Amino acid sequence: MFSWKESGRIIFLLFxxxxxxxxxxxxxxxxxxxxxxxxxxxFGLPQEWDLQFYGEILGDAQFWRYLWNSFLISIMTVVxxxxxxxxxxxxxxxxxxxxxxxxxxxxxxxxxxxFAAAIMPLFLTVxxxxxxxxxxxxxLPQVGFGLAFSIMFFRTFFAQMPEELFDAARVDGCGYxxxxxxxxxxxxxxxxxxxxxxxxxxxxxxxxxxxxxxNDREGYTWTLGAMDYRGEYAAEWNRTLAFVSATLAPAxxxxxxxxxxxxxxxxxxxxxx
Amino acid sequence: xxxxxxxxxxxxxxxPSRLRxxxxxxxxxxxxxxxxxxxxxxxxxxxxxxxxxxxxxxxxWSGYGEGPTDWVGSRNFERLTKHSTFMRSFNNTLVFVGxxxxxxxxxxxxxxxxxxxxxxxxxxxxLVFFVPFILAEVATGLIWSFIFDGDYGVTSxxxxxxxxxxxxxxxxxxxxxxxxxxxxxxxxxxxHMMIFIAALQSIPDDLIEAARIDxxxxxxxxxxxxxxxxxxxxxxxxxxxxxxxxxLFDLIIPLTRGGPSNTTHTLxxxxxxxxxxxxxxxxxxxxxxxxxxxxxxxxxxxxRFVMRQGEK
Numbered sequence: 101m102f103s104w105k106e107s108g109r110i111i112f113l114l115f116x117x118x119x120x121x122x123x124x125x126x127x128x129x130x131x132x133x134x135x136x137x138x139x140x141x142x143f144g145l146p147q148e149w150d151l152q153f154y155g156e157i158l159g160d161a162q163f164w165r166y167l168w169n170s171f172l173i174s175i176m177t178v179v180x181x182x183x184x185x186x187x188x189x190x191x192x193x194x195x196x197x198x199x200x201x202x203x204x205x206x207x208x209x210x211x212x213x214x215f216a217a218a219i220m221p222l223f224l225t226v227x228x229x230x231x232x233x234x235x236x237x238x239x240l241p242q243v244g245f246g247l248a249f250s251i252m253f254f255r256t257f258f259a260q261m262p263e264e265l266f267d268a269a270r271v272d273g274c275g276y277x278x279x280x281x282x283x284x285x286x287x288x289x290x291x292x293x294x295x296x297x298x299x300x301x302x303x304x305x306x307x308x309x310x311x312x313x314x315n316d317r318e319g320y321t322w323t324l325g326a327m328d329y330r331g332e333y334a335a336e337w338n339r340t341l342a343f344v345s346a347t348l349a350p351a352x353x354x355x356x357x358x359x360x361x362x363x364x365x366x367x368x369x370x371x372x373x
Numbered sequence: 374x375x376x377x378x379x380x381x382x383x384x385x386x387x388x389p390s391r392l393r394x395x396x397x398x399x400x401x402x403x404x405x406x407x408x409x410x411x412x413x414x415x416x417x418x419x420x421x422x423x424x425x426x427x428x429x430x431x432x433x434w435s436g437y438g439e440g441p442t443d444w445v446g447s448r449n450f451e452r453l454t455k456h457s458t459f460m461r462s463f464n465n466t467l468v469f470v471g472x473x474x475x476x477x478x479x480x481x482x483x484x485x486x487x488x489x490x491x492x493x494x495x496x497x498x499x500l501v502f503f504v505p506f507i508l509a510e511v512a513t514g515l516i517w518s519f520i521f522d523g524d525y526g527v528t529s530x531x532x533x534x535x536x537x538x539x540x541x542x543x544x545x546x547x548x549x550x551x552x553x554x555x556x557x558x559x560x561x562x563x564x565h566m567m568i569f570i571a572a573l574q575s576i577p578d579d580l581i582e583a584a585r586i587d588x589x590x591x592x593x594x595x596x597x598x599x600x601x602x603x604x605x606x607x608x609x610x611x612x613x614x615x616x617x618x619x620x621l622f623d624l625i626i627p628l629t630r631g632g633p634s635n636t637t638h639t640l641x642x643x644x645x646x647x648x649x650x651x652x653x654x655x656x657x658x659x660x661x662x663x664x665x666x667x668x669x670x671x672x673x674x675x676x677r678f679v680m681r682q683g684e685k
Contacts, residue, residue, distance in 0.1 A: 185411060
C-alpha cells in the first residue's frame, strides 16, 4: 500500500528527527575526535577513535563526584517532596477543617510565579541558615517550590479514590492515619512514581539554584561541573563534547526506565490539572 | 452515601464531642502532623522570600549586616526603567513568550497531528521528538554553542563551502537572539507535542469516522473537529509556555551568557548578572518584583478569564 502522502509524511518526520539526532550524535562522536579534526569535520565519523578524552573524564574522580552530588541532591529532593507533599495533600483531600480552602490557595501561590523572582532573598535565607555550600541549600528551596505542584496533583488523585473504600475501612475501625499508610499510599504508586520522576529530572537538570548556592567545587553538581569544564578547556571543544556525552549516558538510561511515568505525567495529569 | 450522612449528623452535637471524635479517629492528628511540615517549608523558602523581596526592593543594600537600612524608595525601579539593558532583557523575555506561543505550540500541535495515531513508527518519532525536553538545559546549550561556533559547526561548513569569512552567530548582535530562539523552540516543542498527542488520542474515533463518512476532508476534520477539541490542551500548553518562558535562564548561560554586549539577557539572567553577582540585594530584588508582577498578573487573569471559560 504505497501512497505519496504517507511517504511524504515519513520523509518529513525523518527530516525533523535528523535535526534532533544529528546534533546529539555529533556530540558523542566529537568526543572521539582530535580538536583539529573536529574543526574540519564536525559531523562525520572520526577517522581515528581516540579514547583519550573519554578515558580522562571517566577516570577523573571529580567527574564522579559531580554525578554523585547531583544524584544525592535529586534523591533528597524527591524523598522530601513525596513524603511531605503526599501527607499534606492527604490532609487536604480527606479532612474537612476550618481554613483548608485558604491554606490550599496559599500553596497554589507557588504555581503562579517563577522561583527566580525571589532568588535574592532566598539566597540570604539559605546563607543565614548556614546551609550554603551544602546539599540542603539546594534541596530545601527545590522542595519548597516543588510542593505546590505535587500537592495539587496528589490531592486530585487522592480525592478520586473510591469513597466506599474509606467508609469500609472506617467501619472496621481504621483511623485516618492508618488509612493513609495502609491504603492511600499503596494505591498511589502510579502518581508517586510520576511525581518522583518529574522532580528528579528537574533537580538533576537544575543549574540556577546550584549556581547560586554552591561555591565549593567539591559540592558542585554535574551542571556546574560541565560549565566549569567548558571554561577550563575553552579552546578544545572535543573535551567538552566528551564531558557532555558522558553525562548524557545516565540521563538516557534514566529516561528509558522512567519513560512510562514521564508520558503519564504529561498526558494524564497535565491535561486534567 | 448513607454512611456519609451519619458522618455529618453528629455535627449538630455539642462541640467538645465533635472534637473528641476528631481526636479519636485521627483527623486531628492528620491536621496537626501532616500539614505543618509542608506549609513551613513553603513559607520559609517561597512565601517569606517573596515578601522580603518586595521589602528589600526599596533599599540599597549589599546583603550584609543586620538588615537593610538605606531606604531609597522607588529609586531602584526608576533605575531599572532607565537601564537600557533591563528594557532589552524585558523585551527579550516577551520575545521568548511570543515565540513560544506562535512557533513552539503550533509546531508541537502540527507534530502531534502527524504522529498521534498508535503505530510502531509513530512511537519511535514520539520518543525522538521528546528527547530535547528531557535533556538538561546546560547540555543543550553546550551542544548548540558547539554547533554554532564559527570555527567548528554548521556555520563553518556553510562559510567554507561558499568561501566566506568565518562568522560567529552567538557573538553577533543580530544573530545571537535568533539562534537562542531556535534552540529554545528545539528544546521545548516536544513538551507541547506530548500534551496534544494525549488530547488527540482521547477524541473518540467514531466522531472522526462519522465526519469522514459525511465527506469531510482530512483538513476539514482537523480544522473543525480536532483543533476545537484540543482547546483544553491548548489552555494548559499556553500556561506552561508563558510561565516557562518568563523564567528562562539555564539555556541562556551556556549559549551567550547574555552577550554579546548584553543584548540577549532575559529577566532572570539580568537579575542574576546585575543583582546577585554584584551583590546588590535591593536592586536585584526590584527585578524580582517586576518578574513576580508580570507572572502574577498573567497567571491570575489567565486562571480567571481563560481557564474558567474552558470549564463551561
